[in-house]
Each structure stands twice: as C-alpha cells, then as structure tokens.
Amino acid sequence: MAMKVTVIGLGYLGATHAVAMAEMGHQVIGIEADSKRLSALQEGKLPFYEPGLDEALARVIASGKISFKSGHDEDSRDADVHFLCVGTPQVTGSYAADTSYLFSAVDALAPYLSPTAVVAGKSTVPVGTAKTLTERLSKGAGFAAHLVWNPEFLREGTALEDSLRPDRIVIGVPSGDDHSEKVMRSIYEPITNGDTGSPAGQTPFLVMDVATSELVKVAANSFLATKISFINAMAEIAEASGADAVRLAEAIGMDARIGSLFLRNGIGFGGGCLPKDIRAFMARANELGVGSAVDFLADVDAVNLRRRERVVELAKRELGSLTDKRILMLGAAFKPDSDDLRDSPALMVALKLAQAGAHVVIHDPMALHGIKDRYPQLEPIEDVFEAAKGADIVVLGTEWKFYRELDASKLASVVSGKTVIDGRNALPYQSWQEAGWKVIALGRNLENA
Numbered sequence: 018m019a020m021k022v023t024v025i026g027l028g029y030l031g032a033t034h035a036v037a038m039a040e041m042g043h044q045v046i047g048i049e050a051d052s053k054r055l056s057a058l059q060e061g062k063l064p065f066y067e068p069g070l071d072e073a074l075a076r077v078i079a080s081g082k083i084s085f086k087s088g089h090d091e092d093s094r095d096a097d098v099h100f101l102c103v104g105t106p107q108v109t110g111s112y113a114a115d116t117s118y119l120f121s122a123v124d125a126l127a128p129y130l131s132p133t134a135v136v137a138g139k140s141t142v143p144v145g146t147a148k149t150l151t152e153r154l155s156k157g158a159g160f161a162a163h164l165v166w167n168p169e170f171l172r173e174g175t176a177l178e179d180s181l182r183p184d185r186i187v188i189g190v191p192s193g194d195d196h197s198e199k200v201m202r203s204i205y206e207p208i209t210n211g212d213t214g215s216p217a218g219q220t221p222f223l224v225m226d227v228a229t230s231e232l233v234k235v236a237a238n239s240f241l242a243t244k245i246s247f248i249n250a251m252a253e254i255a256e257a258s259g260a261d262a263v264r265l266a267e268a269i270g271m272d273a274r275i276g277s278l279f280l281r282n283g284i285g286f287g288g289g290c291l292p293k294d295i296r297a298f299m300a301r302a303n304e305l306g307v308g309s310a311v312d313f314l315a316d317v318d319a320v321n322l323r324r325r326e327r328v329v330e331l332a333k334r335e336l337g338s339l340t341d342k343r344i345l346m347l348g349a350a351f352k353p354d355s356d357d358l359r360d361s362p363a364l365m366v367a368l369k370l371a372q373a374g375a376h377v378v379i380h381d382p383m384a385l386h387g388i389k390d391r392y393p394q395l396e397p398i399e400d401v402f403e404a405a406k407g408a409d410i411v412v413l414g415t416e417w418k419f420y421r422e423l424d425a426s427k428l429a430s431v432v433s434g435k436t437v438i439d440g441r442n443a444l445p446y447q448s449w450q451e452a453g454w455k456v457i458a459l460g461r462n463l464e465n466a
C-alpha cells in the first residue's frame with residue numbers, strides 16, 4: 018500500500034532513501050535545509066555521483082512521486098513515516114559523533130507530528146541516542162511519539178541497489194509498540210514481497226530492541242574495518258618477510274568462516290562511514306565505561322593510517338628525496354564509482370606526498386571537482402596521459418575500472434620514470450611489467466609471484 022513519507026536530510030543516505038521510497042511507490046517529501054542542495058534536487062540534479070541514481074531521480078520526479086522542500090509545512094502533518102537521515106559527523110577535536118543535527122531535526126518536526134506517525138531514524142548514532150530523541154520529540158509534540166531505529170547499510174557506488182534489494186531490514190522498536198512495527202512492515206512491503214526485484218518473501222525483516230538496532234550499524238562497520246585492517250596488518254608482515262598478502266587473502270578467504278570479501282589489502286579504508294564510525298564507537302564505549310571492550314579499534318585505525326604512510330616510504334625508497342619530484346596520483350575518491358572525497362585514502366596519500374616536497378598531479382575519472390580550490394598543493398588534470406607527462410613515479414590510489422584498463426604502454430611513453438606503486442592491488446601487473454613498468458604492489462613481492 019502506498020504511504021506518505023518525509024525524508025529529512027538529503028545527503029548521500031537521505032537522497033538515496035528518498036528516491037528508493039518513491040521508486041517503491043510511496044509519496045515522498047524530501048526535506049533539505051541547504052539551499053544549494055535543495056535547488057539542485059528540485060531541478061533533478063544529484064549533488065553527488067552515484068551510478069543509476071540520477072535516472073531514478075528523474076523517473077520519480079516525472080511520476081510526481083517526490084517533491085523537495087526546505088522545511089516542514091502543513092503537508093507533513095498526514096505523513097505516515099518521517100525518516101531521519103541527517104548527518105552525524107565526527108566532532109572536531111574529538112572522536113565522538115555530533116548528534117546535534119538529529120536533535121534539531123526532531124525539534125523542527127515536533128509541531129507537525131501526528132500521534133499516529135512513526136519517526137524512523139536512519140542516521141548512524143551512538144547507542145542510546147534514540148531514547149533521548151524520543152523523550153525530546155514527545156516533549157515537543159505533547160504526546161508519546163512513536164520513534165523506531167532503522168539502520169541503513171547502503172554502500173556508495175551501489176546505493177540504490179542496496180536500498181531496493183537489501184540483505185536485510187533491521188528495525189529497533191520500543192517494547193509494546195506494535196503500531197510502529199506494523200507501519201514499518203507495510204512501508205517495506207514492496208521489498209519484502211518482491212516488487213523491487215528482491216526475492217519475494219526472502220528479505221529478512223529483523224525486529225529488535227532499539228539499543229541493539231543502533232549497535233547493529235556501528236558493529237557491522239567496525240567488523241568490516243577490522244577485517245580490512247587485519248589483512249593490512251598481514252600485508253605489513255608479508256612485506257617484512259617476502260610473503261604475498263594477496264595470495265594469503267585468497268587462501269584464507271576460501272574458509273567459509275572467514276570469507277573473501279573485505280580482505281583486499283592496500284591503502285585502507287576511508288569515506289564518510291568506516292573511519293568516523295569506529296572512532297565514535299570508541300568514544301561511546303568509553304562513556305558507557307566499557308572502553309576497553311573496543312580498545313582494539315584504535316589499532317584498527319592505526320594500521321589503516323600506517324598503510325597511507327607506507328606509500329610515502331615506498332616512493333622515497335624509489336626516488337630518494339621527494340623534493341621537486343613529479344608524482345602522478347591515479348584516483349582521488351575514497352573508492353571507485355563514487356566522487357566522495359571524505360577521508361579518502363588516495364587523497365590523503367596525495368597530500369602526504371605533496372607535504373614531503375613532491376609536485377603531485379592528481380587524476381580521477383569523477384572526483385576532481387573542488388580539488389583545485391580546497392587543495393592548492395595538488396594539481397588536478399583531467400586527461401590521464403596529460404597528467405602523466407614527465408611523472409617520476411605513478412601511484413594508484415583508487416581502483417577505478419578505468420585504471421585497470423589503462424593502456425600501460427601508452428602511459429609508459431609519456432612518463433619520466435616507469436615505476437608504479439599499486440596502492441590497491443588492482444592493476445594487471447603482468448601487462449604493466451610487459452610494458453616496461455616496475456610494479457610495486459602493497460603487501461606483495463612481485464619478484465616472487
């Protein structure tokens with residue numbers, strides 16, 4: 018049954034969720050306070066790059082299923098569900114998550130909330146936040162508000178697919194609130210009954226207490242981050258012992274208990290979620306007096322940051338001093354199929370190389386916007402062969418398909434030094450070697466391969 022929803026906060030998560038809800042047939046009001054972002058969306062433009070989402074946005078605008086506003090108005094009053102999708106960034110100078118946008122969002126919603134409407138929080142939050150938000154919202158509204166937590170697991174690059182055909186749907190419901198559970202089950206019916214292309218009747222719908230649902234997201238992201246840092250720690254051992262972390266990952270990943278995903282070693286994890294979530298988790302565990310339970314996440318973070326340094330060490334090993342050396346960084350985004358630069362390992366390595374005195378030219382198929390203004394120490398160039406001209410060394414920071422398919426011979430003909438540091442273990446190294454390149458891949462000893 019089509020329902021009416023508002024989606025509050027149209028960043029990555031909110032914009033994707035709003036479009037997904039409209040694609041499911043619901044009537045969606047998207048609410049965004051940032052006027053630039055709002056007008057872009059009203060014109061059918063996405064303020065970020067996400068494959069397939071722009072076409073879906075155009076579709077739902079054309080079908081009249083979605084509208085965008087700067088704030089609530091009378092139209093919000095009869096919404097069945099209000100989704101909270103505002104950001105919870107890392108507080109400057111601390112590891113904690115800043116939940117103030119959520120509190121502002123419920124304050125703005127309270128005057129328009131109906132007693133039967135369900136508020137569903139999707140933002141990633143420190144455990145315990147939902148309880149405080151419920152108290153605040155109920156006080157503002159003047160009645161006991163229905164608030165549930167509904168964590169979102171979408172990955173950038175496959176965000177729409179993850180929203181329409183998720184692995185599982187998780188809802189944290191306060192005990193006894195059968196009304197909220199019923200409403201949430203019907204809002205997600207197009208997924209659970211197979212209308213969105215998900216296997217009918219097979220998407221798990223997990224109902225649990227609110228605190229557990231808040232923890233699910235940070236626990237999942239902490240586990241993924243740990244897995245990546247585990248293989249990166251193995252890469253450090255491999256580098257010191259002449260072993261090969263890629264073959265190692267292949268061999269351990271075949272154990273079904275371990276699994277092969279998220280075992281790619283390289284310059285590590287970045288983006289808007291994993292780094293901030295493990296830090297916020299440590300901060301929250303400390304507040305709860307159980308900080309030592311997640312002390313290991315500090316090591317997960319440290320291993321991750323060390324891999325970025327490793328590239329600088331390798332460049333120095335190859336070139337000696339980096340002063341006035343020309344380095345080409347292939348990739349700026351934190352992962353392929355995204356133009357997101359938040360805590361991007363590729364960008365951070367580029368900045369470190371520049372700080373060490375190199376002239377760093379940076380290329381990315383999608384994410385060069387804004388680099389010129391924000392990072393004047395880097396030189397963004399849009400044509401990869403132009404960017405490679407005279408480079409003393411090339412570093413791969415983001416494993417775009419574009420780079421995996423790059424003509425290594427053509428690139429070799431324009432650079433000054435034919436050495437590439439593959440920070441993602443993504444290049445077909447044999448064809449690069451055949452084209453005359455010395456390939457250094459993190460965690461590998463290609464001479465032994």
Ligand code: UDX
Nearest residue numbers: 169170171172173279280281285286287288290351352
């Ligand atoms: C992540 C979670 O996967 C998603 O479920 C959650 O909702 C949001 O956070 P995302 O940030 O889009 O999603 O990216 P993800 O695919 O998880 O990659 C995170 C980082 O880890 C990237 O920088 C990626 O390059 C890196 N990574 C991933 C590795 O270094 N090795 C791997 O094996 C996998």
